[in-house]
Amino acid sequence: MVDDPERARSRMRELVDSISHHDERYYLEDSPEITDFEYDQLFTELKSLEAKFPDLVLPESPTQRVSGKPLDRFPQVEHRAAMLSLDNCYSPEELREFDSRIRKWLGSESVEYVAELKIDGLGIALLYEDGVLVRGATRGDGLIGEDVTSNIKTIRSIPLRLNRESGLSTVEVRGEVFMPIAGLNELNLTREKAGEPPFANTRNAAAGSLRQLDPKIAASRPLDVLLYTFSYSTDAIPSTQDACLESMRNAGLRVSPHTIKFSSIDDVLDHIDAWESKRESLGYDIDGIVVKVNSLSQQERLGHTAKNPRWAIAYKYPPKQRVTRLLDVAFQVGRTGALTPVAYLDPIEIGGVTVSRATLHNEDEMKRKGLMIGDFVLVERAGEVIPQVVRPLVERRTGDEREIVVQKVCPVCGSDAVREDGESVRRCVNASCPAQVKERLAHFCSRGAMDIEGAGPALIDQLVDAGLVKDVSDLYNLTEQALLSLDGIADKSARNIISAIRDSTDRDFERVLYALGIRHVGRTTAVALTDAFGSMERLLSSDIDGLSKTEGVGAVVAGALRDFLDNPENGHLIERLAEAGLKMERTGKVEGPLSGKVFLFTGELKALSREDAGELVEALGGRSSSTVSKSTDYVVVGENPGSKFEKAKKLRKTILSEDEFLRMVGK
Ligand SMILES: [Zn+2]
Structure with a gap:
């Protein structure tokens, strides 16, 4: 360990440079030069030096990616130059008109276009001073945005410092923050397990994540970025858009590899055509192609109207919608007893995916749409992920359609399904409702929670239906004999299941807390609560105030947690789980900046x-x-x-x- 501040300073500099280099190899070029282990070693060394010399921490240190405290609100930022939105067009004719306007204005000059993917995300502006990222802002209304720097820093593909060789020092670049489709799917799964509403599409998810007041939560969200323009620079920048993109790439900024230069609008149209189907394979959502005049001096002369630049236009793809029949609506019972209406559709292919079910979110949403069973409905894959019923085609009704009956009782156990004041969902009031018990068990056994191998939906159905398990604590009283009484379970698998259940008592407290399936308590929140309270005992004795003041835990979570803990049945459940040997306090070593101290x-x-x-x-x-x-x-x-x-x-x-x-x- 280095003791001398001067040596520490230079070693920290070296480590920061080296880690940024490896980040770039990993996140931008997808070709790492070192193993994860070697990378972690660099990171650990840097963290311990920074813990020893906190005054010497460099602003662009990778440890500063998640360092901000939760905010009450975001400060406002006035943009250096207005972030104008682009004019849209929807047909080849409109794009040709754009081309003729440009050629008319520029007279005899030749024109080149660049075609860029139009990412379906959130517009942002990144300001680098002396090569160091100092501010990230949202577009806002185009003139005034929000300062989301601490969240921007959590996005690993955004460099905290520009490559020195690039020659760029003080620049503002603009682009789009987005969430990959796989990231949204994963995030929605965890949200559903935590009893939180899923995001409807990748754009909402990206916006919701970037505008998280707690950077720790933002850091847990899989965000990415693509940048596409210099909006300000004290250094000389190239004279064409495609060269600017190249210069950004050299500076370590993430730029789309799918930008192409054309000299005729027909070629641009072919390109647009080709991408309409190719976009399925991108892994993130685009909603069109942006066409820009390549020469910056031509751009300048073309100027802009009050709202849009004249030198660019966005060709928007039509949303992926198809018409099909609404066959039925069923209500599904979730872990917290919430009844969610689900539309059953005559199967239809939309954008390469066969859709046979769509969520109707909740009762109000369903009523607002005025659907009837038997209706022809317009179905859309919003944000290319979750199918949604847009509206019924009322003009195609024959009179044979039926009203949708809202269930006032649980479709599984027949108990009352009650909608509390101010709630958008109706819930089955029976805590031992088999549907709820099954969902809770599935969550409890899932990989992110207690990770009990072999305890999948089929086994859970059998266990609950046979009356062997009434709540999650019953798992720990199961015997091989009891399992053998179930259909299709032989000696070996019974033994494996029992040993997997026994192994699960080794899981850390934060997993136990998450596995309980308390509303709004996802993985991140469980970690935050574990960090702050350390044990179930301390959680049980904390009031709402104490809970809601915890970093990463708001009033809503605190309320849900207190409700859960105050329910005597849950109290007994926790006691039984503790008796079964589950960890009720934090144990083991935490890796952190003070490791070993x-x-x-x-x-x-x-x-x-x-x-x-x-x-x-x-x-x-x-x-x-x-x-x-x-x-x-x-x-x-x-x-x-x-x-x-x-x-x-x-x-x-x-x-x-x-x-x-x-x-x-x-x-
Ligand atoms: Zn029920």
């Missing part, structure tokens, strides 16, 4: 109790001890310190004041 506290601390200070250290991977020894790294001294302080001085330990300690742990 031993702290000793002496004297009275002002800002926090000694106990809390110890927990803070542990949360960052360190350890606190009560005696000064060889292994003690830091001695934190409060008011009226005792003999330990004297001993620490004698042993030449690093002494920290309370303030220095707080700064070190980032408080």
Whole structure:
């Protein structure tokens, strides 16, 4: 470990450069030069140096990607130059008109176009000063956006510093932040498991994530970026759009590889045609092709109207919609008892995917659309992912259509399904409703939760239907014999299932907390709660206020959590799970910036109790001890310190004041 600040400074510089280089290889070029393990070693070394020399942390350090605190709201940013939106067109004729207008204005000059994919995301502006990313802002209304810098920094494909060789220092670049389709699917799965509504499409998901007030949550969202223009620069930039893109690429900025230059509008149209079907294979959503005049000097002379630049236009693809029959509407019962209306459709292919079911979200949404069973309906794959029923084709009704009856009882157990005031969903009130029990079990056993191999939907159905399992704690009382009584379960698989259930008692507390399936408590929240409270006991004794003040936990989560914990049945469930040997407190070593460091506290601390200070250290991977020894790294001294302080001085330990300690742990 480096002790001298000057050497530390240069080593930190080296590490930051090296990590940015490897990030670029990994995230932009998809060709890593080192193993993940080697990468982690660089990262760990940097983190421990930064913990030791907190004043020397470089602003572009990769450790700063997730460092911001949750905000109440985003500060506003006035854009240097207005972020104009593009004029749209929807047909080849309109695009030809655009071409004729351009040629008329430019007279005899020759014209080149570049065609770029129109990413379906959220417009952003990134400001680099002296090569370092200093600000990221949303488009907002085009004149004033929101400062989302701390969230922007969590996107790994956005470099925190531009390549030095690129010659760019102070520039603003614009582009689009988006969520890949696979990322949305995964995110929606976890949201549904946590009882949260899924995002309707990748654009909403990207916008919702980028506008998260807590950067920790933003960091957990799979966002990516593609940049496409310089909007400001103190350095000379190339004279054409395609050369500008090349220059951005050289600076380490992520640029689409699918931009092509054309000299005739017919070729542009062929290109647009080809991409309409090719876009399925991209892995992210595009909603059209942007056509720009390539020469920047021509762009400047063409100028803009009040709303749009004259030198560019967006050719929009038609949404992927088809007409089919609504055969039936059924209500599905989720883990929290919520009844979700699902439309059953005459199967139809939309954009390469066969659609036979579509979500109707909730009762109100369903009523608003005025659907009837038997209707011809317009179905759309919004954001190319979740099929939606857009509207009924009322003009095609024959009179044979039937009203949709809203279920007031649970379709599975027959208990009342009640809609509370202010809620958009109706819920089955029976906590032991087999449908709910099954969903809760499936969540409990899932990979992100207790990860019980072999406990899939088929087994869960059997266990609940046979009355062997009434809640998740019953899993731990199962015997091989009981399993053998089920159809199709032989000796070996019974043994494997029992041992998988037994193995699951090793899972960390944060997984147990997540596995309980409390509304709004997803993986990230469970981790945040574990970081802050450390044990079930402390969670049980915390009030709503204490809970909602936790980083990454808002009032809604706190309310849902308190509701869950206050329900006596859940209390008993937690007791039974604890008896079964599940972890009810944080255990094991946390890897963090203070990994391997031993702290000793002496004297009275002002800002926090000694106990809390110890927990803070542990949360960052360190350890606190009560005696000064060889292994003690830091001695934190409060008011009226005792003999330990004297001993620490004698042993030449690093002494920290309370303030220095707080700064070190980032408080
Ligand atoms: Zn029910």
